[in-house]
Amino acid sequence: MGRYKFLSTKCVFSTMIFLVALMGCDAGRQDPVEDHKSYAAAVVEFRPYTKPPCKNYSYTPCTKKQAQDYMIKNLQSLHRQLNRSKLNIAVFPEDAITGANFSNRASRFPFLENIPNVTDGVIINPCLNIQFLDRPVLMRLSCMAREHNLVLVANVGDVQPCIPSSDPNCPSDHHYQYNTNVVFDSNGQLLAKYHKVHLFREEASSLNFGRSLEAVTFRTHFGVTFGMFTCYDILFCKPPFEFIKKNIKNIIFPTFWGSEYPFYISVHMQQGWSWRTQVNLLAANQHFTRSHSGNFYSTGSGIYSAGYPLSYYLTGVQFDLPFAKGRLITVPDVPAVPLSQPHRHIIRRNEDISHIIMKGTSFLNYSKNVLANPTGKISASHTNDELNITINCQLDYKLISTGNDLYAFTAAVVVQDRDPHNELYYAVCSLVKCDKNHDRSSCGDALHSNGYKTNTTFTELKITGNFPADSMVIPTVVGDELTVLQPSCFYLGANSIKLNNGVKEKLLSASLWARVGKNC
Structure with missing residues (x-):
């Protein structure tokens, strides 16, 4: 249960789980590009099922049905997270649906779906189109967005066929495999997709690097334009800083981030990027406080406005194993244009940090x-x-x-x-x-x-x-x-x-x- 306390000048947040701070703001600062003054947002910190139901999936491919069953179980758990709040937009973490730790292209392939390119004037609504029955992840995400009347951002796997004779970069298995963010509007229509450009280490053994450094943006029904990038991308100039050049003030950031002390800690890097760029950052991270792969531990999600932590979550408490479980981090009134000091911010404090493990x-x-x-x-x-x-x-x-x-x-x-x-x-x-x-x-x-x-x-x-x-x-x-x-x-x-x-x-x-x- 949360307690609330009002502050005016104190800089260190209380150890309470919830804290509200009232602060001054620049009332005259507005951006005519954005229609709405604020929107309700959520990010989900999520731990998927520990592994698919096929043995040695990292090396030996699952069947398509085994992969789909695993992803649907994760989707069902993610879906339950959205039943708690009325939202304009929600963000799921990187690899939350497909899982991770694929050692080769063949092992990841069953977890991929062919995602159409988004073209102006072409409506793609998987929830209403039987042609997507063979792509249950896209269909369920589309229907989820419709059901909850929100914009939904999720990270999935995209497979795109290619022909070696016309594409000299076409892989030997004749298709590209991408780490991909997809966005569905409140009607279930596919708004945008983004291929992760900067793969982290072992990802490159099962995925292709995104080929475009262009900034992918989308405009929502509630009048706010967003950009997006994924995890390791945040440390690079392109595409992240392309959004700053284009004056995009709201950024989506799905991630699977293992913290390193002192300057690669998840929530502090998230805050620092938002602070320097003076944008809103919606960061959804996976949750593994017990290592599932060597010494890799992951926790820390949040919503930030020009560096102010409107809400964040960091804990060493492990979600129940082996079941998928998540934590919804919500902010009912993210300012569409970041203010020098928000009217108020709601802090979800660290629940238990004593068991957090990170590298140095x-x-x-x-x-x-x-x-x-x-x-x-x-x-x-x-x-x-x-x-x-x-x-x-x-x-x-x-x-x-x-x-x-x-x-x-x-x-x-x-x-x-x-x-x-x-x-x-x-x-x-x-x-x-x-x-x-x-x-x-x-x-x-x-x-x-x-x-x-x-x-x-x-x-x-x-x-x-x-x-x-x-x-x-x-x-x-x-x-x-x-x-x-x-x-x-x-x-x-x-x-x-x-x-x-x-x-x-x-x-x-x-x-x-x-x-x-x-x-x-």
Whole structure:
């Protein structure tokens, strides 16, 4: 059960499950492009059934019926999530219907359906068309949107045939396989589809990279235009920043995100992207707090407006196994045009973070400057000779500590991904709480020793970096117990972030992350 509390200036959210904060807003700021001032939205954090009913499905293909039965079970569970609220739009996570962990193209193939291209003037409504009886996932999603009178965004698998003689890129099995977002309007009509451009690691063994870097948008019956991209795409310039160039203010983000401390934590990266771009971000994540594949753990969904967390969900509590289960995160009045400060925001707080498991980002090859005094200025720099980029970072701080917390400040320029489709280089200036209080080598490791708590309060904080001129610098600020903090507590510059005067915050980390190098 939730309790409500009204605040005006407090920056750290209460540990209650629900919190309402009333804040000032820019009443005069409107965008004539959008017809409605607000809309009711939901994202679903969801854990699908653990595996299809066929053994070794990752390697040995299921039959088409086995795959369809598995996906329909997940759809039935997702459908139940929508019975709780009256909504304008709902978003399901990446791989929530099909599942994941396919090791080759043949094993994924039974989970794919042929999705028509959306063409102006052509109405495609699977719910009303018997030609889609052989594509039960599309038909059920279309009918679900009709039943609930909402726009529905889901992530599915698309198969598109090709002919090698006319398409030199046609795969040897004569079809393309895509990770695909589909959008249905309140009548069940297919509004848009998007092929994920940037596949994450093992995805490429069973899927093709989306071939278009163009920004896919759709306009809803309630007068708001949305763009969309998927999971790993968020770290790249295209297509995400194409929406910013086109002044699209509402973004859909299905994801299956495994968090890494300190700057790749799901909800904090979601907030940081929304904050920097000043857009609404609707982020739906999968839920696996017990690893189903090596050390991959996933939790953290939310709805953000210009960085303000209108509602978010982060928990270490595992949904019941082996059954599919979800959590609906709703906001009844997302401002169609993000405001500098929303009229109010409703926070669903972390339910139980003690069992959250995440990886750390190793800084073994980079200098780590320990915060040895309660006040000081620290510089850190790193040169990547391959990229011919040097990052110089500066930290100014004052802190009060009632314990033995160890913090370090580091600079790094990192080559994360060399795949030609996914070249990813980033630079970061990062303040981190170290895992072990007396071990400098643990700085950047996941926080296991003392959990996600700190005894240190920062009364002054400013981080700056000399990022390349064309970089988009994303802030990620992690509060005590993994709290998502209010942007109003900070001043965010192009290459800096500063704690506002008079504000005191318990922080686990504060980072400025920027994609650098080619293709940006």
